[in-house]
Amino acid sequence: MNHVLIVDDEAEIRESLASILQEEGYLVTTAATAGEALTLLRDAVYDVVLLDIWLPDRDGLDALGEIRRMSSEHVPEVVIISGHGTIEAAVRATKLGAYDFLEKPLSLARTLIVIKNAMQARRMREDNKEFARQLAVRGTVTGQSVPMKALRQQIRLMAPTNGRVLIYGESGTGKELIGRAMHAESLRKDRVFVELNCAAIPEDYIEAELFGYRHGAAPGYIQGGGEGVPAEKRGTFERADGGTLFLDEVGDMSLKTQAKVLRALDEQRFLPVGASHPVHVDVRVIAATNKDLEEEIARGNFREDLFYRLNVIPFYVPPLRDRKEDIPLLVKEFLGEFGAQYGRPRVEMADDALAALKQYHWPGNVRELRNLVERVVILNPKVQRVERKHLPMLVYRDARDQMRSAPAREEFPTLLQAREAYERDYILKKLDECNGNVSRAAEGLGLERSHLYRKMRALGVSVKES
Template identity: 85%
Template sequence: MNHVLIVDDETEIRESLQSILEEEGYAVTCAGTAAEALTLLRDAAYDVVLLDIWLPDRDGLDTLGEIRQLDASNVPEVVIISGHGTIEAAVRATKLGAYDFLEKPLSLARTLIVLKNAIETRRMREDNKEFARQLAARGTVTGDSVPMKALRQQIKLMAPTNGRVLIYGESGTGKELIGRAMHAESLRKERVFVELNCAAIPEDYIESELFGYRNSAVAGGPSEKRGTFERADGGTLFLDEVGDMSLKTQAKVLRALDEQRFLPVGASHPVHVDVRVIAATNKDLEEEIARGNFREDLFYRLNVIPFFVPPLRDRKEDIPLLVKEFLVEFGSQYGRPRVEMAADALDALKQYHWPGNVRELRNLIERVIILNPKVNRIERKHLPMLVYRDAGKPAARGEEFATLLQAREAYERDYILKKLDECHGNVSRAAESLGLERSHLYRKMKALGVAVREQ
């Protein structure tokens, strides 16, 4: 449902417009002053603002300028309305970013047409921004190993279809990247790619995340929210860790897939969508079905085209290419464009078993670059101690430290970073895993020079 904000000091006009627009299916909020309107706009998202040019506390065109300065992700289209319209005012409004200019008394037919076009313009603008962001973030499916070559061929063959895809693979293997690559080569590539990690959303909120809500269904939140199914309309919805959904949620997803429509929480009318679903899991769903944890009918809906992403330990010949890609990425990000990996360091990385797969390798490269700001050639001694131990060469690392204290601090730093990687940057969970109080872990991180970013 599209949300319109009417800003006019005349009560009769506000009430009349609100009644008409609500009959047309819009959600409508009203404000009588510029100050009230700006407060509403900072608290919730609106698609279009119908803004009177004469307001009791501020000029409407000045208010338009302030609206255009709001958070770029939350800027609505603005249609100026006035009973004293002039060409000069219309030109100024256009220069300030107004979508259109309507004169009072308002023509109902023209108002509805302008409103519809303004909403479509905003939707296209948001879709284009999302698409541009995805282009910048999207990488390629890296690897010259036989499994990765086969995977790229499978993507090329299956991406142009509308068949649902289920991607299997251990955590950190790059299942989301495969999903993005599928979308990028599909017939829906001009529309959005929306992702939702089913394991990261609490059970009480996952339904509203998937299907959205209306009429203040969530206490303390905005009056309505578009769910991931609705936001992905016309594009691709990527459901990560789909095996972690509850049976109750699975039933609703199954119905949405079958009917291509759903009822948002608190809504009285269903929303129709055209969505291609790509799901991913690190679980054996057939085992989960046998245990009663996953619906067999949903499995068959999702498993139209199965993909398997191999773990990094089964394609170690791809490690040099991945390392090169991550060195370029993080070297550029941290102002170090010419960082390279020495042969002895690369050999150690090839011997490590990579329980965290590609994600662990990527995090390791970023960590090494951050912790060695003056080093442009990463050598074996710069790698974390856990890599050494796994490579079967535990003694070599200690030779580079002058004192036992330095060696102990280096080990503590590596171990803490490892736990933070496992907990995806969540300090509270890492502290629990380490058996420390959260405040104690923060103090130790500060002392050891460990910075953490939520992943």
């Protein structure tokens, strides 16, 4: 449960806020002084602190500085509240690390929105820390192929800069992983990493997602607010202030949206929908696409000026079929991940299974491989050593067809092993033709059903009848 600490010397405000937040599902603790609040923060984890500036024992902004310097890994987001708000106080609070600044008398709607956004910001900050720890453990980007070694070197060189990055690659190659790796090694690594899939947001709403809106002024169904719809929204540019904004599938943005993104990049400021004053931000943009943007420019689908703004540092992520030597490392990583997740930490992949995986063409790239490994782990709960017979028929059939189309090679040391391999392939082909129906396959092979079962067990073929 999300935990909020309210620090205010006025009992009426503490009680009123606590009651409202508890009704919203938050766990709430209150304190009347800065000293009491600091003691609570050393003993427990809080997600958000609402901190009054005027406190009886010390200045709230001094307490804010001490909170931000705490060594705990779970430093909360702090929202300053004051009945004597000034621009100078708000600026100072922001420089000291406050998430936002609220003036008294508090607007209930705005207070709830700010707390919700602060919760999201803290979760992203914690996610980024965890991701950085994972990267440190597994060596940033998995792979020992020449393309991946070159990619890691490029990340090390370019990550500490503020140059905009455009990542090219087919769907499923891990473009977001590269973006996160760059953020984790950048000078902004302690700030937020915010992502937005441009292809997943309808055209009517993407401007509000990117730049936010004020007082229910967003288009479409958001217009005018409504039940469950906040009156205000901070867009991804604003939430990424000081950190990194990852724009996935940037080639799918409309020309109208591209024009507004271009202006925001040039000026580092933008006007939220319905706002009267622009918002200034400091954001590093990393974009990704599976399209040929130069071809899209020729077709009139992408702005050339935006392309040159984004393409300061180009990255190319190769498809998995061009770096198949990385498959064993990726499989080991995924087996460790899903083995631990499903309570089986010692699952490994046999050589014959790895050989089949290397033969497959992987149209879905690393994402498809990851999904396959998870499926194999789930469907074979008692298997500690994954063999070729445990792989999905699609992968096995593709590997088999590629091996058949290749020139004949001396792969088997004995005639018996070669015959068994041929029989295994032939039985699997017949089972595939019969959609896994053993009775029909036996009839097609001219064998008794029981004889085929014995042969399958001897050859290590395991297929469930459909």
